[in-house]
Amino acid sequence: MSVEVLRLEGIRKSFGSVKALKSASMTLREGEVVALLGDNGAGKSTLIKAISGVHPADGGAIYVRGEKATIRSARDAIELGIETIHQDTSLAPDLSIARNLFLGREPVKLPFLGVFAPIDFPLLRQAASTLLKRVGISKKLDADAAVNTLSGGERQSIAISRAMQFAAKVIILDEPTNNLGVEETHGVLRFVKEMRAAGHTVLFITHNIHHVFQVADRIIVMRRGEVVAEQTVGDTDLLSVEALIMGVDAATLAEQAKVH
Numbered sequence: 001m002s003v004e005v006l007r008l009e010g011i012r013k014s015f016g017s018v019k020a021l022k023s024a025s026m027t028l029r030e031g032e033v034v035a036l037l038g039d040n041g042a043g044k045s046t047l048i049k050a051i052s053g054v055h056p057a058d059g060g061a062i063y064v065r066g067e068k069a070t071i072r073s074a075r076d077a078i079e080l081g082i083e084t085i086h087q088d089t090s091l092a093p094d095l096s097i098a099r100n101l102f103l104g105r106e107p108v109k110l111p112f113l114g115v116f117a118p119i120d121f122p123l124l125r126q127a128a129s130t131l132l133k134r135v136g137i138s139k140k141l142d143a144d145a146a147v148n149t150l151s152g153g154e155r156q157s158i159a160i161s162r163a164m165q166f167a168a169k170v171i172i173l174d175e176p177t178n179n180l181g182v183e184e185t186h187g188v189l190r191f192v193k194e195m196r197a198a199g200h201t202v203l204f205i206t207h208n209i210h211h212v213f214q215v216a217d218r219i220i221v222m223r224r225g226e227v228v229a230e231q232t233v234g235d236t237d238l239l240s241v242e243a244l245i246m247g248v249d250a251a252t253l254a255e256q257a258k259v260h
C-alpha cells in the first residue's frame with residue numbers, strides 16, 4: 001500500500017449550536033484521487049476548510065506524512081504542502097495570468113538599495129508560458145491577459161496549474177467542475193489525472209457521480225458530519241454510490257427507480 005500523506009482523526013467543528021463535523025476521520029495516500037461525496041449539509045466543505053486552515057477544527061487530530069500537524073491558518077496548510085482551490089476565490093481577477101500563477105511567490109530582481117526587490121517580469125512571463133505549455137493550455141492563453149477575461153474553466157485551469165507549480169503534496173478541489181461547460185469540465189478532469197500521474201494526491205468534492213467514475217480511485221462519503229463509507233471506485237457502481245450518499249439500501253433505490 002502506498003504512503004499515507006494525510007490522516008484526519010475525529011475532526012470536530014461547530015458553528016454555534018450546529019455541529020457541522022461531529023467526528024470525521026479519513027486517510028489519503030500518495031498519488032490517489034479521492035472523491036469526497038455527501039448530500040447538502042453533510043459537512044464536506046467544513047472538512048476541507050478545516051484541512052486548509054480557513055475554519056480551523058475545534059478538535060481531533062491531523063497527521064501529515066505520519067506527523068501530527070497544527071493547521072490554524074491557510075499559511076499553515078500551504079507550508080505543510082496542502083493547496084486548496086476554493087470555488088472562484090483562489091485568483092486575483094484584475095491581475096494577469098502570469099501574476100496569478102505565481103501570486104506572492106513571483107521571481108524578483110536583486111533588491112534595489114537592499115530594500116526593494118522588484119518583480120522580474122520577463123522571467124515571470126517566461127516561467128508562466130513554460131507552465132501553461134506543460135499543462136497544455138498555452139495555445140489558447142496569453143500569460144499577460146487579465147484573469148477577469150477568462151471563462152470559468154480557464155480560471156479553474158489557472159488555479160490548478162498554480163497548485164501543480166508549487167508541487168503541493170495534497171491538492172484539494174471544492175467542486176472544481178461546478179458551472180463549467182462540457183469542454184472545460186473535461187479539461188479540469190484531465191488536469192486531475194495529470195496531477196495523479198505526477199504523484200500528487202487529489203481530494204475533490206463533487207455532486208457529479210459520473211465524474212467520480214471518470215477520475216477517482218476511491219470515494220469517501222460523509223453524512224451528518226461524519227465519514228460513513230469509504231470504497232474503491234472499481235468495487236462499486238453508480239446506484240450503490242447514490243444509495244450510500246442518501247443513506248438508503250441500494251436494492252430499495254433500484255426498486256424505487258423502477259416504480260418512477
Ligand SMILES: Nc1ncnc2c1ncn2[C@@H]1O[C@H](COP(=O)(O)OP(=O)(O)OP(=O)(O)O)[C@@H](O)[C@H]1O
Nearest residue numbers: 015018019020038039040041042043044045046047
Ligand atoms: N460558516 C457557517 N456558519 C454556520 N453554519 C455553517 C457554516 N458553514 C457551514 N455551516 C453548517 O454546517 C453544516 C455543514 O455544511 P457544509 O457546507 O460543510 O456542508 P456540505 O457537505 O459542504 O454541503 P453542500 O454540498 O451543500 O456544499 C450545514 O448545516 C451548514 O449549514
